[in-house]
Amino acid sequence: MTAPAPRTSPTPKTARPASPPSPPSPTSPTSPVSPVSRIAARAAGGAVRVLLVLAGLFWLLPTAGLLFSSFRSPSDIAGSGWWEVFAAPAQLTTENYTRLLSNGTITGSLLSTVLITVPATLLVLLLGSFAGYAFAWLEFPGRDWWFLGVVALLVVPVQVALVPVSKLFGAVGLFETTLGVVLFHTAFGLPFAIFLLRNFFAEIPRELLEAARLDGAGEVRLFTRVVLPLGGPAIASLGIFQFLWVWNDMLIALIFADSQSPPITVALQQQVRQFGNNVDVLAPGAFLSMVVPLAVFFAFQRQFASGVMAGAVK
Amino acid sequence: MPRTARTRSNGNSRAVAAGFLLPALLLLGALVVYPIGYSVQRSLFDRSGSSFVGLDNYLALVTDDSLRTAVRNNLIWLVLAPAVATALGLLFAVLTERIRWGTAFKLVVFMPMAISMLAAGIIFRLVYEQDPDRGVANAVWVGVHDTFAEASGFPRARPLPVHPLTAAGGGAYVTKEVVRAGEPVRLPLVGVAPGRMPEEARPAREPAAPSAAGDTVTGTAWLDFTKGGGGKPNVVDPAELGLAGLRIEAVRDGEVVARATAAADGSFTLPADRVDGAVLRLPASNFREQYDGVEWLGPSLVTPAVIGAYVWMWAGFAMVLIGAGLAAVPRELLEAARVDGANEWQVFRRITVPLLAPVLVVVLVTLMINVLKVFDLVFVIAPGSAQDDANVLALQLYRSSFGTDADLGVGSAIAVVLLLLVLPVMAVNIRRIRRETRR
Numbered sequence: 175m176t177a178p179a180p181r182t183s184p185t186p187k188t189a190r191p192a193s194p195p196s197p198p199s200p201t202s203p204t205s206p207v208s209p210v211s212r213i214a215a216r217a218a219g220g221a222v223r224v225l226l227v228l229a230g231l232f233w234l235l236p237t238a239g240l241l242f243s244s245f246r247s248p249s250d251i252a253g254s255g256w257w258e259v260f261a262a263p264a265q266l267t268t269e270n271y272t273r274l275l276s277n278g279t280i281t282g283s284l285l286s287t288v289l290i291t292v293p294a295t296l297l298v299l300l301l302g303s304f305a306g307y308a309f310a311w312l313e314f315p316g317r318d319w320w321f322l323g324v325v326a327l328l329v330v331p332v333q334v335a336l337v338p339v340s341k342l343f344g345a346v347g348l349f350e351t352t353l354g355v356v357l358f359h360t361a362f363g364l365p366f367a368i369f370l371l372r373n374f375f376a377e378i379p380r381e382l383l384e385a386a387r388l389d390g391a392g393e394v395r396l397f398t399r400v401v402l403p404l405g406g407p408a409i410a411s412l413g414i415f416q417f418l419w420v421w422n423d424m425l426i427a428l429i430f431a432d433s434q435s436p437p438i439t440v441a442l443q444q445q446v447r448q449f450g451n452n453v454d455v456l457a458p459g460a461f462l463s464m465v466v467p468l469a470v471f472f473a474f475q476r477q478f479a480s481g482v483m484a485g486a487v488k
Numbered sequence: 489m490p491r492t493a494r495t496r497s498n499g500n501s502r503a504v505a506a507g508f509l510l511p512a513l514l515l516l517g518a519l520v521v522y523p524i525g526y527s528v529q530r531s532l533f534d535r536s537g538s539s540f541v542g543l544d545n546y547l548a549l550v551t552d553d554s555l556r557t558a559v560r561n562n563l564i565w566l567v568l569a570p571a572v573a574t575a576l577g578l579l580f581a582v583l584t585e586r587i588r589w590g591t592a593f594k595l596v597v598f599m600p601m602a603i604s605m606l607a608a609g610i611i612f613r614l615v616y617e618q619d620p621d622r623g624v625a626n627a628v629w630v631g632v633h634d635t636f637a638e639a640s641g642f643p644r645a646r647p648l649p650v651h652p653l654t655a656a657g658g659g660a661y662v663t664k665e666v667v668r669a670g671e672p673v674r675l676p677l678v679g680v681a682p683g684r685m686p687e688e689a690r691p692a693r694e695p696a697a698p699s700a701a702g703d704t705v706t707g708t709a710w711l712d713f714t715k716g717g718g719g720k721p722n723v724v725d726p727a728e729l730g731l732a733g734l735r736i737e738a739v740r741d742g743e744v745v746a747r748a749t750a751a752a753d754g755s756f757t758l759p760a761d762r763v764d765g766a767v768l769r770l771p772a773s774n775f776r777e778q779y780d781g782v783e784w785l786g787p788s789l790v791t792p793a794v795i796g797a798y799v800w801m802w803a804g805f806a807m808v809l810i811g812a813g814l815a816a817v818p819r820e821l822l823e824a825a826r827v828d829g830a831n832e833w834q835v836f837r838r839i840t841v842p843l844l845a846p847v848l849v850v851v852l853v854t855l856m857i858n859v860l861k862v863f864d865l866v867f868v869i870a871p872g873s874a875q876d877d878a879n880v881l882a883l884q885l886y887r888s889s890f891g892t893d894a895d896l897g898v899g900s901a902i903a904v905v906l907l908l909l910v911l912p913v914m915a916v917n918i919r920r921i922r923r924e925t926r927r
Binding site: 235361397470 | 872
């Protein structure tokens with residue numbers, strides 16, 4: 175467990191030099207590949223392809239099932255499997271979505287999700303970069319110990335805080351409020367944010383900061399003009415990570431969110447209890463809840479992957 | 489020069505540092521650190537919180553039945569889920585290396601990481617639906633099953649006492665009399681709903697007279713039941729259908745000597761020289777209940793089923809991390825081994841895996857921490873009736889803390905146990921950072 179989580183190397187090796195295409199061609203004239211082993215290699219390559227196609231289908235089918243189900247009428251859903259749409263594409267309909275969107279519950283819960291996710295993401299980025307900067311570049315007594323304390327909190331499970339914080343929030347009137355959910359998410363996002371940003375900021379060349387200091391920039395100015403712009407990539411990938419984390423959360427919202435205007439995950443969870451005869455609500459609802467995360471995922475794959483990698487052992 | 493500048497503003501810079509740090513530290517203190525202390529203290533008190541019970545709440549984790557199920561299931565999770573996800577991730581990362589569409593494949597496998605556990609839960613509720621006509625898992629399973637075990641045509645079909653057939657044990661039926669060449673055989677059965685008769689079934693005919701050469705035994709297997717009444721038992725009445733597809737075996741001295749399948753009108757033919765003196769048997773495979781697939785979300789399979797959904801979500805995580813590690817493995821090493829005559833398996837086993845060991849450990853540990861806290865998937869996928877069987881610590885914590893029958897003592901004890909289990913990782917993290925900051 176001594177090795178740090180791998181990071182994407184700064185210069186990704188996109189073109190791998192001298193890596194031969196699938197059937198390994200003879201790399202040196204002294205070891206000619208026999209025809210038999212070449213046939214074996216080709217057969218193995220074919221088997222690998224078949225295996226991967228099967229695995230890919232295995233990974234796609236569940237989501238495809240949800241997507242197709244969401245476009246089928248309740249009676250079709252009750253009567254047959256979603257794969258029937260390949261035989262009868264005419265049964266596809268958008269009526270589930272129009273019904274769902276005209277009913278305020280789901281649209282309202284999507285709005286609640288946004289109202290929780292956006293502040294919780296921004297707050298983590300803001301407070302995290304403040305603290306990350308302080309740990310990287312400001313001098314104060316016990317700095318390294320404080321930082322170790324934050325690192326220790328990286329793996330604390332949210333479950334530890336559910337009961338105590340609900341009591342605490344109850345006492346100060348934050349229980350079942352959006353602000354309460356935002357604060358909880360922020361607190362549990364902070365250790366990772368501080369850890370990631372402190373490490374990233376620490377790589378900023380000292381000369382750059384000294385030069386700005388000599389120019390008379392105060393710490394605040396230094397932070398906004400030098401550190402934040404240079405920290406862009408790390409802040410972006412942290413932001414995406416935190417955004418998805420909060421958007422997708424159910425447990426914390428289940429306990430702390432206002433039960434009158436719950437976020438989409440909780441609203442759908444309440445429907446799951448009657449699973450079976452409400453697939454026409456659940457399938458399009460789940461798909462709507464996935465649209466934003468999927469868009470973020472496809473738009474920022476690279477940042478997401480590096481955020482996930484940095485977050486290993488969280 | 490910068491040194492003096494800094495010392496001059498020392499008091500000031502402390503204030504600045506405090507300004508930068510305070511908001512974050514206050515939140516962490518109030519919402520992360522304080523709750524740890526609260527949970528530890530609360531876990532030592534009883535349900536009402538007024539009397540000190542020592543470690544009783546922790547003991548309940550091993551003595552109380554439903555808590556023990558949660559602990560046991562968590563262990564199953566801990567052993568199975570990270571290992572399977574990591575193995576698949578390793579497999580995919582290595583195999584996609586040389587495939588041109590490897591990136592597309594990786595995207596497909598990685599995608600579930602972006603969606604919520606709730607959405608994944610709903611997706612898999614659909615997958616695991618019991619009815620093979622609706623749940624894709626059972627549709628595939630039943631399809632495979634029926635390819636290997638032939639589908640049975642006539643569940644619950646049986647002879648009447650007046651019929652020339654009798655039960656032979658194990659669900660099969662045999663003729664009461666032996667077959668004689670030249671005598672047509674009647675095989676009447678009842679008990680098949682008209683709607684469940686095979687589509688190709690046609691009205692049956694009286695058994696034809698044996699052929700002139702006398703080298704065959706002929707017979708008719710039919711549903712001896714006329715809708716609306718009026719049929720006579722043991723007689724092929726006009727509207728009665730042949731038991732199309734019924735399998736018939738001729739048995740002599742315990743050995744099958746010939747086989748036949750009833751045609752659409754129920755007629756069948758057997759070679760006389762072999763079946764003369766044998767009895768006819770209708771094997772049990774004709775009467776098996778229709779196979780309905782596996783009860784994925786029933787008590788015994790629910791935990792593996794939910795673990796399947798988890799692996800679907802997290803194999804991509806393992807794949808991406810291992811893929812990044814793989815990119816750092818020196819190509820020359822692999823090529824050198826290949827030139828030396830090592831086959832791909834040896835290269836993988838002896839070079840790739842050892843070089844990847846540190847990454848594999850990181851992936852496994854991360855997944856284990858994650859699995860410890862698994863909640864949403866179980867909560868969403870396990871139907872209410874199976875939640876006791878699928879119970880895990882995080883779910884039990886939620887129930888103990890916020891359920892109708894809340895016991896905050898037990899809830900807090902579970903929270904502390906979860907924390908204790910991640911302490912070793914916390915220690916490793918701290919050691920690593922101390923080494924790095926000292927440098």
